[in-house]
Amino acid sequence: MSDVNQPAAHPPVTDWVHDFDHTDPQWTEDPFPIWDELRAVSPVVHTKRFLCCYLPTTYEAVREIANDTEHFSSRRIIVRDVRPEITSRNAAPPITSDPPEHKPAKQLLLPPFTPDAMKKLEPRVRAICNELIDDFIADGKVDAATRYSKYIPVRAIAHMLGIPESDSDLFINWIHMILELGIKDENKLLQAVQEMTAYFSSHIEARKNKPTEDLISYLMNARDKDGNPLEDSHVLGSLRLLLIAGIDTTWSAIGSSLWHLAKTPADRARLIAEPGLIPTAVEELLRAYSPVTMAREVVKETTVSGCPVEAGNMVLLSFPAANRDPKMFPDADKVVIDRRENRHAAFGLGIHRCVGSNLARMEMQVALEEWLKRIPDFRLDPTGTVTWSQGTVRGPRQLPFLLGKAM
């Protein structure tokens, strides 16, 4: 949903090929025909909005850019109206790191997020899903975005970090300020970063006297490649990153999956009859409704799929558009719930592969399993409206359902 109080209103887009805008209401509502139109014109298109930005439209162009850290930097990863100076205050290693700093920063974060580590977290996530369902199942209707999909990832990551799950609404608000309002309002972003930093600083201080078994203590005890403890700013940046990256991304993916199942009874029936197919279905739903669009900054001129790109431009690195490329995926515009071959790029490609991909997959599987077990019949509420988030992460923010069999 677009926000009413945006300081810089963007004129509506009339020429998508030369003037695209991923914050335009048309893109927010239904980006798929736009990507198809642009892909038919060129593997890379350009806009003068956002201080000049490219958009690769094909899977191959997205892969080329993701794998080319020489010409494309990750120091800026959100396409915005402004390009504020880069400081350690807004860096969030490893997502904002380039080689050679990237690898050691990423390796610090990887061990707590392996598939085996996620198995240990799975029972807690299953319990969270059921606690949420308990709260609304008797009502016969629910906004599945605000009562279910939203709270699963935020409570799971809070549990991992060792901070109170009851602070969830605080985290959700910061993320909204950074990822949505922050595209056009620098002050909102800075305020959210400041508040997060203060919040985590107090949790770090508390652990200095009394270490815990959680992810915050894990990072505080981590050593860099020379054996030295991480600087506080590095720990804080990583904590901010985990919170930001771990929440509305998976919230969106779970929401889009439920939205698809609400309006596709055949897929729903199949997953109930064959729950073993859910992991395959999760991959297909990730492909078809990939939530995350990243960005790069061109630091050295080069060509992408034959198209020249110039330094100083941003790149909107649309993994969602890549995943709809019919050259890569037969029937790319259809959800094929049992698709066997699926090299989707929902978690990125190359060195910046999402650290939390195993967490997100586990959360999606568990969220769908528990929902379908307890609510096999549900549909979109015809009197309600589904709304979608704007910008970097796309997913339903209002998802009104009627529960139970249709009369």
Place this chain on the structure above:
Amino acid sequence: MSERLRVHVDPDKCQGHARCKALAPELFELDEYGNAHEAGDGTVPPGLEDKAWLAKANCPEIAIDVIEE
């Protein structure tokens, strides 16, 4: 004559998506960072050939080779 298959993960290409481990857990192992390598010498036991091809077809980084010997 039935062919013998061997899988191999290119460690320079693998980024730890772990799709191979999910689809063919008998054929792949993950290190402490979640990056994959083939189990043992990569020999695919009879009956697991489909899983080997499936793992290859689902690796986003095209890091998996299935070698027919």
